[in-house]
Amino acid sequence: MRKLIQPAGSNTQGSTVGKSRIHESAIRHVTGSAQYVDDQVLPLNTAYAAVGISEHTKGDINSIDLDDVRSSEGVIDVITIDDVPGHTDIAPVFTGDPVLADKRIVFHGQPVFAVLATSVRLARQAAQKATINISPQQPVLSTDSAHEAEEFVRPAHTMQRGDANKTLSQASQRIQGEIAIGGQEHMYLEGQVSVAVPQEQDRMLIYTSSQHPSEVQKLVAEVLGIKLHKVTVDMRRMGGGFGGKETQAAQWACIAALLAARNRIAVKIRLPRMQDMMVTGKRHPFLNRFDVSFNQHGRITATNIQINGDCGHSADLSDAIVDRAMFHADNSYHLGDCHIVGHRCRTNTVSHTAFRGFGGPQGMMVAEAMIEKIARRLDLDPLAVRKINFYDNEERNFTQYGMKIEHNILPDLVARLETSSDYWARREAITQYNKNSPVLKKGLALTPVKFGISFTAKHLNQAGALVHVYTDGSVQVNHGGTEMGQGLHTKIGQIAANEFGISLDDIEVTATRTDKVPNTSPTAASSGTDINGKAVQNACIEIRNRLSEFYLKSLGLSKDLLTDVVFNHHQVSIENHQISFLELVQQAYIGRVSLSTSGFYKTPKIHYDRATGKGRPFFYFAYGASCSEVTVDTLTGECMVERVDILHDVGTSLNPAIDIGQIEGGFIQGMGWLTNEDLRWDDKGRLISNNPATYKIPAVGDTPKIFNVELYPDPNPEDSIYHSKAVGEPPLMLAMSVWCAIKDSISSLSEYRLDADLPAPATAENILMACNKIRRALESQ
CATH class of the missing domain: 3.30.365.10 (Aldehyde oxidase/xanthine dehydrogenase, molybdopterin binding domain)
Incomplete structure (x- = not known):
C-alpha cells in the first residue's frame, strides 16, 4: 500500500x-x-574486444605467450600493458589499478591482455588460448590475515570523543561483540559495456555505461596519451549501476579506446555476465568489533569500535568508503565517549568499490548489533533501547565527528511509525505466538536510519x-x-x-x-x-x-x-x-x-578535517524507519518476511511516485544484502558465486506480503532543491529491520534472554546455526 x-x-x-x-x-x-550502449547502431567494420584473465590469485608473471591468441580465427590485434602509449594506472584516487596486469597478479580473474576480433564469439574464444606462466604466492584472503601481514591499502583513520577507555573501564554494564557483514554483487541488468569510435586525427568518442563520464574521459585520454579535450564521452542511460559503474566502468572504455586508436576502427567490448562478476568489485565485506558500556536503562555511555573493511587488492574508493562506515557507526544513536578506528585491509580479491550506501550500511550494522546485545542483556525491548539512545536537542546532539544534529525529526518519525505499524500490540501477540509455537518463530523489529548526504570528498560536491x-x-x-x-x-x-x-x-x-x-562529479552519494x-x-x-x-x-x-x-x-x-x-x-x-x-x-556548509576527525561532512541528514515482521523455521533456517511498514523522509517530494519506487527498490535490495545474497570465495581466492545460478538476489516471491510505504511530511530545512531530500541510498538501510527481526525470532528460543549470533547475510544456513547455538547455550545452563 x-x-x-x-x-x-x-x-x-x-x-x-x-x-x-x-x-x-x-x-x-x-x-x-x-537505447542502451549495447543497442547502439555500430559503425561499419566495428570489431569486438575480449579480455584474457588470470587463473591464479597472487604471483609474479614470468611470461605471457600469446602466439595462439594472435593466430586464432578472426583476430585483428592483441595488447598487453606494454602496448599502452600513455598512463598504465587507471586508479580513481590512489595508485594500484593497472589497465591490464603489470608484472604481477593480485587477484583471481585479473585481466592480463585484451584481444580484438571480427566477432564477439571469436574474440572470447581467442582469449582462452593464452599461456600465462606465473610464480604463485600465498594470497591474503581475510581482514584478520591482512592485519597479521600488515597489509593495508591506506592508513587507518580515527574519530574520538572523550576518554572511551576510561569510561569503559569504570562501567558496571559492559559487553563486547563482533559482526561479520558480507559483501554484495551489484547485479545490474546491463553489464559492463563500452564502444570506442575513433574520430578525426587522434580524437575519440566513447559510449559507455558509466556513472562517471568525466572520469572515463580523463582516463581514456591518459591511457592514449592525449589531452582531455580530444575525448568525448556520451552516456544516455544505464541499465542499473548501484555504484558498480562509478569507477570500474572506466577500465573497459580504456581497453576499447586503446584498441580503437591502434587499429583506427570502432571497438566494442561487453563482458559476459560470469566474467563481469569475477573482474569487478563488490560492496565491501566488513568485520567490525565493538566494546560498549551502558547504564541500567540501556543508555550507552561509551563505545570502542574497530571497523575493518575488506578492500580487495587496491584502494579504489575504499578510503572514503571506510570513512563513511565510521561516520555512520552511530546510525541514529549517541555513542557517549567513543573511539572509532577504521582499517582499510588489503586482500587478494577483486578491488571492492562503491555500492549504494558507500560504507554507511556496514557502519550502521555495528550500531544495531550493539543495541540488540544491550537489549537482551537487560531484558528490554530493543525499540525501547533504541529510543533512549536517540540524539536529543540538548547535550547529546553532537556526532562522534563533531557535527551538530539539528532538525532531528527522528523521534517524531519513529513515534509515528510505532503507532501506524501497531508495534506494541503486535509485539505482545508475537510473544504469545512464540510461546505456543515450538518450531515456527515470529520476529519483529523497528529500526531507524540517519544517513548523511554529500560526497565525503568535498570537491565532488x-x-x-x-x-x-x-x-x-x-x-x-x-x-x-x-x-x-x-x-x-x-x-x-x-x-x-x-x-x-x-x-x-x-x-x-x-x-x-x-x-x-x-x-x-559521479552520479553517486545520493546527490x-x-x-x-x-x-x-x-x-x-x-x-x-x-x-x-x-x-x-x-x-x-x-x-x-x-x-x-x-x-x-x-x-x-x-x-x-x-x-x-x-x-x-x-x-x-x-x-x-x-x-x-x-x-x-x-554544496554549502560542508567541511571535514581528517587530522582532527572533526567537521561537518554532510549538508543534511535523511531519516527513515521501518518495522518488519518475519517468520522463521528454526529447524531449517527458512525465513519469510510477512509485513513491512516504512515511514521515510524525503523532504518535499519532487515526485512522490518515483521517491516511493526508490524506497521500495532500495529496501528490497538491502533485504537481499542482509538475507540471501551470499558472496563466496574458495580457499584459493576464486569467486565461486559467479553467476545467477550460484548467487541469489531477491525475487518477486521475496516481496513482503504486506508492504506499506509512507512519506514523512516535512520539508528539508536546508536550502536544497525545493527543500527536497535525497532518496537514492538511505532506503537501503531500512532493511536492517529484517535482519533485526530475524534475530528477534531466534532470540525467542531463549525467551528473549540471549542475543542471536547472526552474521550478515542471514542465509538459511546462518539462521539455523544461530538457532542451534542458542539451543546449545540453553542446554549448558
Missing part, C-alpha cells in the same frame, strides 16, 4: 514539481525501445548544467548527472518545467556528454538531484531573468519589478500584463536576447 502524503512548501512558480509523474523512459523500458530555450518554446537540458533508472532525468525535467512554468512535455533532457557539461537539480535551476533562473528584463523593458516597467514576473501555465505575467511563454521567447530572440546559458552549483 502506498500513501502519498505531500509535504507543505512544494512548488515555486510552476505546477510540475511535487507531483507524481511517470519516469521519462518508462514506456521505452517496457517496450524495449530504450559541485555540478554544472546547460540549458537551451528554442524559438518554438521548447527547452533542452543537459546536466552532469547520469540516468541509471532512478528517475534523475525525470526530476530534472520537472525542475526545468517548473522554473519556466511550462509542461514537462516541452522539456528534453539529453544524454550526459562531456562536451556539453565538463568536469562533472544526483541535489546538485544537478540546483545547477539546472540556476541556469533556468538566469534565462528567466533575461526574459523578464526584456519583457519589463518592452512594457516600459522598472527592472525593480524583476522578481514580480511570474512564469506559470505557459504564460508570463506582471501586474495586469500577460504574454505567452512562446511569444515572449520569440520576441526575445528577435531582440537578440541570449536564450542559452550554463548553470553551476556547489
